[in-house]
Amino acid sequence: MTSQKQSQITNEILQGNLVKLMFKLSIPSTLGILMLSLNTFIDALFAGRFIGETALAGISLSLPLTGIVNGFAFLIGVGSASVLSRAIGSGDIKTQSKIFGTLTVMSIVISFFITIVGYRFGEELIVLMGGSGEVASAGAEYFKTYVLGSVFLIIAQACSEVIKSEGQMRLATIFGCIFVIVNIFLNFIFIIVFHWETHGIALATVFGMVVYSIVNLAYFLAGKSSIPVNPKKIAIAIDLLPAILSVGISGLFYPIMVLVQDYVVFNSISYYGTNNDIAFFGASGKLGSVVYIPIIGFAQALQPILGMNYGARNYGRLKKAYLTFSMIGTFLLILMWLPLQLYPRTLLELILPSFNFTENDLLNFRIFTILGPLWPLAYCSNTLFQSLGKGKIILIVIFLRSIILNIPIVLIFSKYLGVRGIYFGMLFADFLFMTIVFILTYIEFKKITNLETKLYK
Numbered sequence: 001m002t003s004q005k006q007s008q009i010t011n012e013i014l015q016g017n018l019v020k021l022m023f024k025l026s027i028p029s030t031l032g033i034l035m036l037s038l039n040t041f042i043d044a045l046f047a048g049r050f051i052g053e054t055a056l057a058g059i060s061l062s063l064p065l066t067g068i069v070n071g072f073a074f075l076i077g078v079g080s081a082s083v084l085s086r087a088i089g090s091g092d093i094k095t096q097s098k099i100f101g102t103l104t105v106m107s108i109v110i111s112f113f114i115t116i117v118g119y120r121f122g123e124e125l126i127v128l129m130g131g132s133g134e135v136a137s138a139g140a141e142y143f144k145t146y147v148l149g150s151v152f153l154i155i156a157q158a159c160s161e162v163i164k165s166e167g168q169m170r171l172a173t174i175f176g177c178i179f180v181i182v183n184i185f186l187n188f189i190f191i192i193v194f195h196w197e198t199h200g201i202a203l204a205t206v207f208g209m210v211v212y213s214i215v216n217l218a219y220f221l222a223g224k225s226s227i228p229v230n231p232k233k234i235a236i237a238i239d240l241l242p243a244i245l246s247v248g249i250s251g252l253f254y255p256i257m258v259l260v261q262d263y264v265v266f267n268s269i270s271y272y273g274t275n276n277d278i279a280f281f282g283a284s285g286k287l288g289s290v291v292y293i294p295i296i297g298f299a300q301a302l303q304p305i306l307g308m309n310y311g312a313r314n315y316g317r318l319k320k321a322y323l324t325f326s327m328i329g330t331f332l333l334i335l336m337w338l339p340l341q342l343y344p345r346t347l348l349e350l351i352l353p354s355f356n357f358t359e360n361d362l363l364n365f366r367i368f369t370i371l372g373p374l375w376p377l378a379y380c381s382n383t384l385f386q387s388l389g390k391g392k393i394i395l396i397v398i399f400l401r402s403i404i405l406n407i408p409i410v411l412i413f414s415k416y417l418g419v420r421g422i423y424f425g426m427l428f429a430d431f432l433f434m435t436i437v438f439i440l441t442y443i444e445f446k447k448i449t450n451l452e453t454k455l456y457k
Contacts, residue, residue: 009167010088010226013308014317018324022301025169026325030297032173035180037293039208042180043201046187055198058138061129064259066146069114071252073154076106077161079248082386083240084227085165085304089311097228098237100220102244103158105236111151118147142202149206152213159216166226167304175215183208246391250398257402264407265422273419280361281422283351284368291336292375298329299379306387315452319445322380329376337372340365360420367423374434381441388444397437405429 012021040063047055080103087095118125122144123136131139156179163172183204190200220229269277302325309318340347344365345357385393406429413425 010308013167013305014089014312014314018305018317018321019328021305022298022325022328025167025301025304026294026298028170028173029164029300030294032169032176033293033297033300035173035176038180039183039205042184042187043205046191046201047198050191051197051201054134055138055201057135058126058131058140058198059142059201061126061131061135061139062143062146064129064255064262065118065125065143067255067259068252069118069147069150069153070157071255072110072114072150073107073157074161074251074254075248076103076110076154076244077158077248078251078386079244079246079391080158081161081165081303082247082307082389083243084162085307085387086311086389088166088226088304089308089314092311093228095240096226097230098240099162099227100225100229101234102237102240103162104155104234106244107155107158108151111154114150114154115147118150119144122147138198141198145199145202146205149209152206152209156209156213156216159213159220162227163216163219163225164300165304165307167308169301171219175212175219178215179208179212182211243389247386247389247394249391250386250394253395253398257398261402261406265410265426268410268414268422269419272414272422276355277419279352280348280355280357280364283348283355284365286351287340287347288369288372291333291340291369291372294336295329295333295376295379298325298376299383301325302380302383303387306384310388313451313455315448315455319448322384326377326380329380330373333376334373337369340369340372364420364423367427370427371430371434377441378434378437381437384441384444390444393440393444397433397440400436401429401433405433 043059044056047059080099084096084099086092087099123140126136126139126143129139156175160172160175163175186204186207187201190196190204194200196203219225220227221231223229265281266278269281302321305321306318309315309321344362348355348357348365382394382397384390385397406426409429410422410425413421413428415421417424
């Protein structure tokens, strides 16, 4: 990337119209999330349609474990992106020049240990997730092959987060699309033509990871990035590690906490309800996650804007950006949320076409999604803490929602109200969680206002 082009992007982030900037960055960001989320769907589709239920069950059991691998990628990428966006805003070239080398070395070292542990204990981990017999064998085969490509996935996703922090959302999305296209093509070749079954599905993903890492690395090594990169001087910057890890650790802990929370919720549903209740909750979660994808895209697009303006000490614009993204995000989510509340049966039938929905099911779904319009504020607040390097606050928020609030409240409510109590418990826990997050955001805004006051004294 030429310095003139990067200067144009940086100036737009620091001075351009926020509404136009929001749509310019959030649309490709949202598309990128949708595309990458297709990878697990593609693997499941080929397994279910062309191999059988055993392969599908095995891959499904391994997905939470592959989520942990992705968590390590976000540990490096999210932390590096937070540091870089502030360095771009403040014009700190020295810090910018250390990012790529640090990211690369961290990715290689961490993936080395992931590969050893994952390959050595793959069978045991799948059994721990509940697998047995042929299902466990299929899951272990998929996961052990998957971790062999972990170095490529971690480098690629970490690089992608840094590219986004430069404001290059469109480019990051294009690279993600290449990953998905390669995975689809190779799945067809390995499964339909060569009949390699579960091993073939995993290999298709791994080769997709290799291509994904190549295009991301080429962007930096070819000098297209705004940050200085010297291939002959790839080294880790010890002084950047605390800042990277303090923010990035949330990317690792989030999937772990979700895994723990889901374990408690699904076991509670299994204890108080039936298999139909489990299927219904799973469908509700899938439908809800699709609705929230655009808001996650908004939050990702907000990160470079908050980070760069904080680095440049444009505190007033930082606050305005947060409020603009939050308000427009809330408005757009309400438009998607209303059909969930008004026509839940119609939408749920898209996932469970032959399910006999009761009025209790539909009420549970409405309880599950009732706080939807508040989530854009929560997502933007998380991005605010991330962009400002407030790693401790992010960790507190993650533990607060999953361990301190959701799990005990769900257990207590379900004890007295059964399956309905699980939904009410999650509602009450999320309400308390959001209240605390908004208080923390208000406190952070007060601090930013004080910095703004001092700046103009």
